[in-house]
Amino acid sequence: MKLAILGFGVVGQGLAEILANQCEKTRQQTGMAPKVVAISDFKIGSLYDPNGLDLDKVLHLAATVGSLEDYPNSATLVRGLDAMTTIVQTNADVIVEATFTDIKTGEPAITHCKTAFAAKKHVVMTNKGPIAMAYKQLSELAAENGVYLGFEGTVMSGTPALRLARTALIGNTFTEVNGILNGTTNYMLTQMEDGMSYHDALKQAQEKGYAEADPTSDVEGYDALYKIVILANTVMGEALTPDDVERVGLKTLSAAEIQTAKQQGKRWKMLGTIRRTADGMKAAVKPILLDSSHPLSSIDGATNAITYSCDLAGDITLTGAGAGKKETGYALLSDLVDCHFFMEENRKVTNQ
Numbered sequence: 001m002k003l004a005i006l007g008f009g010v011v012g013q014g015l016a017e018i019l020a021n022q023c024e025k026t027r028q029q030t031g032m033a034p035k036v037v038a039i040s041d042f043k044i045g046s047l048y049d050p051n052g053l054d055l056d057k058v059l060h061l062a063a064t065v066g067s068l069e070d071y072p073n074s075a076t077l078v079r080g081l082d083a084m085t086t087i088v089q090t091n092a093d094v095i096v097e098a099t100f101t102d103i104k105t106g107e108p109a110i111t112h113c114k115t116a117f118a119a120k121k122h123v124v125m126t127n128k129g130p131i132a133m134a135y136k137q138l139s140e141l142a143a144e145n146g147v148y149l150g151f152e153g154t155v156m157s158g159t160p161a162l163r164l165a166r167t168a169l170i171g172n173t174f175t176e177v178n179g180i181l182n183g184t185t186n187y188m189l190t191q192m193e194d195g196m197s198y199h200d201a202l203k204q205a206q207e208k209g210y211a212e213a214d215p216t217s218d219v220e221g222y223d224a225l226y227k228i229v230i231l232a233n234t235v236m237g238e239a240l241t242p243d244d245v246e247r248v249g250l251k252t253l254s255a256a257e258i259q260t261a262k263q264q265g266k267r268w269k270m271l272g273t274i275r276r277t278a279d280g281m282k283a284a285v286k287p288i289l290l291d292s293s294h295p296l297s298s299i300d301g302a303t304n305a306i307t308y309s310c311d312l313a314g315d316i317t318l319t320g321a322g323a324g325k326k327e328t329g330y331a332l333l334s335d336l337v338d339c340h341f342f343m344e345e346n347r348k349v350t351n352q
């Protein structure tokens with residue numbers, strides 16, 4: 001499995017660290033032996049070596065100088081390829097899409113996916129744009145081209161919120177889904193309950209690698225809205241679009257309201273909700289005041305949680321990291337393992 005990583009920020013580096021340190025363990029467990037052949041990033045630079053890149057050197061340069069310029073030259077090394085050229089002209093068979101999530105168009109990541117599929121390359125991604133804006137089209141294109149499309153990290157980072165619903169809970173109809181789906185705002189709310197200012201709490205969330213490149217996406221609720229749309233489309237089988245979701249940002253909540261709630265033993269949470277009703281699907285992302293008895297009220301920091309209300313299995317709640325370098329890198333690893341099994345299955349069918 002030869003990988004090209006598009007976007008080498010928090011998440012791209014999170015995956016590279018896991019591959020550099022724990023690849024042997026994964027190989028023993030699954031038989032998967034990935035090699036990173038290309039990295040393409042606006043900020044840090046781009047490298048391609050068809051024989052594979054030295055991840056320890058790449059990660060050292062990223063951490064110390066924030067540039068890949070000093071990566072050693074070799075007869076096979078190519079520098080400076082942009083994302084599209086990396087997809088089309090390298091020998092990578094799996095594209096890892098970890099560029100920024102554009103909340104208006106989902107581009108250029110949607111085009112990255114389409115280009116990869118046309119070139120018969122698999123895609124795994126944490127970028128929410130393509131799945132929120134074009135899931136149906138992209139999943140159909142992937143199927144037509146016989147390639148894998150993985151997107152576990154788009155909702156709740158490395159906590160397997162999508163895989164749980166799409167595999168372990170199969171056979172249920174989800175009547176309602178409720179979740180704390182944004183790590184940044186939950187982290188901010190937790191800090192603000194302890195008296196920190198809105199701006200300091202946001203700054204800390206950014207420093208910890210939780211926030212989007214443009215944190216407006218987190219605090220105004222767009223990031224959680226995208227996740228609600230992804231859940232509706234990929235788990236509930238409902239073609240909801242971003243315009244179908246009511247959205248109220250965190251800024252509408254004052255520090256005084258957060259403190260008053262605390263004194264009353266209650267907590268404000270940015271809650272994402274999708275409900276099946278007699279009038280169709282109702283979806284929203286907004287601050288909601290929860291009693292301490294509510295199952296989602298005790299969720300602190302960058303932790304996320306989701307409750308699937310199932311017609312057969314009842315209410316099932318999953319809690320875990322909603323953001324972070326290692327955690328989101330792990331989400332990509334879990335998709336790569338799934339992709340590896342998909343590739344193995346295809347190989348078997350072709351050889352029969």
Ligand SMILES: NC(=O)C1=CN([C@@H]2O[C@H](COP(=O)(O)OP(=O)(O)OC[C@H]3O[C@@H](n4cnc5c(N)ncnc54)[C@H](OP(=O)(O)O)[C@@H]3O)[C@@H](O)[C@H]2O)C=CC1
Binds near residue numbers: 126
């Ligand atoms: N951080 C997290 O915990 C999580 C993040 N995600 C998603 O994963 C993706 C990556 O997040 P994260 O790593 O935190 O973001 P970062 O901003 O840390 O890294 C993204 C990197 O991609 C570069 N980039 C942007 N567009 C392109 C492009 N077209 N071609 C090449 N490089 C590009 C950026 O450069 P520049 O800065 O110059 O634009 C930046 O270096 C996002 O879509 C995010 O929504 C999902 C789950 C959790």
Ligand SMILES: N[C@@H](CC=O)C(=O)O
Binds near residue numbers: 184212
């Ligand atoms: N910015 C997002 C990152 C994960 O999707 C968040 O804070 O949850």
